[in-house]
Amino acid sequence: MLYQLHEMQRSLLTPMMQWADASAKLFSNPVSPFAHTPFAQRIAAGYELMYRLGKDYEKPAFDIKDTVIDGNTVAIVEQVVDTKPFCRLLHFKKDLAEAAIAGLNQPTVLLVAPLSGHHSTLLRDTVRGLLPKHDVFITDWTDARMVPAASGPFHLDDYIFYVQDFIRDLGPEVHVISVCQPTVPVLAAISLMATNKDPKLPKTMTMMGGPIDPRKSPTAVNDLATEKPFSWFENTVIYAVPSNFPGFGRKVYPGFLQHAGFIAMNPGRHAQSHREFYQHLVRGDDEPAESHRQFYNEYNAVLDMPAEYYLDTIKTVFQDFSLPRGTWEVGGQLVRPQDITTVALLTVEGELDDISGAGQTQAAHELCSGIPADMQQDFVAPGAGHYGIFSGRRWREVVCPKITEFIAQHR
Structure with a gap:
């Protein structure tokens, strides 16, 4: 009700x-x-x-019309290159036909946006920072209340399968960047591809401010997930979509409740x-x-999350710690980050991050023990909070150049 x-x-x-x-x-x-x-x-x-x-507040537009490359202003055309029930893959295509830089060969980047309350447009500044030197694609997650119940449920496993499909679509030369929540399913997706010796493994993976191991430096977000029993989340924050939306009857974690939680944090x-x-x-x-x-x-623009996905995340990531404990199974197959050997790894944390605590993202290095040391890098952005590592001045002047350099080293 x-x-x-x-x-x-x-x-x-x-x-x-x-x-x-x-x-x-x-x-x-x-x-x-x-x-x-x-x-x-x-x-x-x-x-x-x-x-x-x-x-x-409705979902904002990316509204990215152009970028500047080597002093040339290049128009940007936003294209939908793949559509799934719960996500669209968007491409910020550069119009190079009439530019002096026609034929430019830039590394392809798959930017995996969070499905954690806000729309993918929260990464607008991230996209803008990457565009001058990269060919950028982004996951644009759909508000669950707009997905008809007939489309079926959406679990954390489905998120992983979506990411794998997008990586394969973009080919083996793709560089994957995950921001916050998706660091966990993205690491699982690439781990499973490595275990199965998938020829479309990405060149690099960049993990930014995510709960790879929430046991390290737990924050208020982590404490809420561990203090409350799983049944509390099932019975307290899950509701059915009303009849005035296409997703009528679908069980979701409503956006307005998530927004109230965001405000209550500060x-x-x-x-x-x-x-x-x-x-x-x-x-x-x-x-x-x-x-x-x-x-x-x-x-203030928020979306509803599918109940199955949200509850899976609470249990798998924040209560059972299945990834760092090595007990996570997806589709009956164990997630083994140690099987990754050819994908370079960069982790990025904010010095003042109060959402993903210090060391939570860095834990990926210990889990990915099969990656050679010269293919692993860790970076802590000085003075940056959670949003500062992917938006604002510190992102543009400090973090983005670091990621650009890392991708260039491992093309």
Whole structure:
């Protein structure tokens, strides 16, 4: 019933939010006489804050139109190259036909985005950073409430099989980068391919800020998964999709609950951010106000996760620690990272990461004991938090060049 109540509340609030949006524009647009009345800026700021706190946030677009390569501006065309029930494989194709750099041969990168609440557009800055020197593909996960129940369930094993299919589609010269949650299924996917001597193994795999071994430096995220019994997750956070969505009846971990969890991790910081946003609007500081809008347009846009996948992840990754313990079986086959011998490994962690603790990603090196030492690298980004390793200034100036160098070394 909780999901149905949430949808009912959203329907009731929608007219009010539209009124707040219209009122904010009425008191801020210079052509409106109301914008020139006393306290107009404060009134407009209050209405816009109300609107942004109560509105429903849709999935943002990547909106990447071009990139710059060797001083040349090159247009980008977003293409769907593969479609599965729960995921699309997107290609940010460069239009090189009329550029001075036609015939450019760049390494192919498969960027595996998290399926952990936010849309893959959270990695927009990651894509932008990689585009000048790489041919970039990304997994674009589908909101589970938009997938008809007739399409069947989606388990953690299915995530692994999807990743394997995408790696094979892109060929043996592909370089795989996984950010946060997918580090675990990506390592499993490549391990199984190595065990089965698959000829389409990637050249490199880069693991960024993921829970390879959550027993190391556990964070609040890890503590929640271990303190609560598995039955608590089954009975508390899993709900059926309401009838107003294509996925009617499908069991999911709803996005609105995930968003509440994100906020609850640091409510003071978000409250302060909204206070500052209001003050920027009152003072007419357009640039920081727009930065706030852009950040929360992304942060507040969430998707529903398939219940089977979410529960599998809780049990396999955070409660049983099946990967580091060597007990994980996928399709009846044991996951053996030690069988990987030809795929170079780079792990990236943030010095101040409070989601994936120190050492959790580095644990991949110990598990991948078959990879020669000269094909393994570890990097800790100084001063970077969790989001800083794939977005923002530290990503662009520190982390991205490191990954680019690593891929170039192992082409």
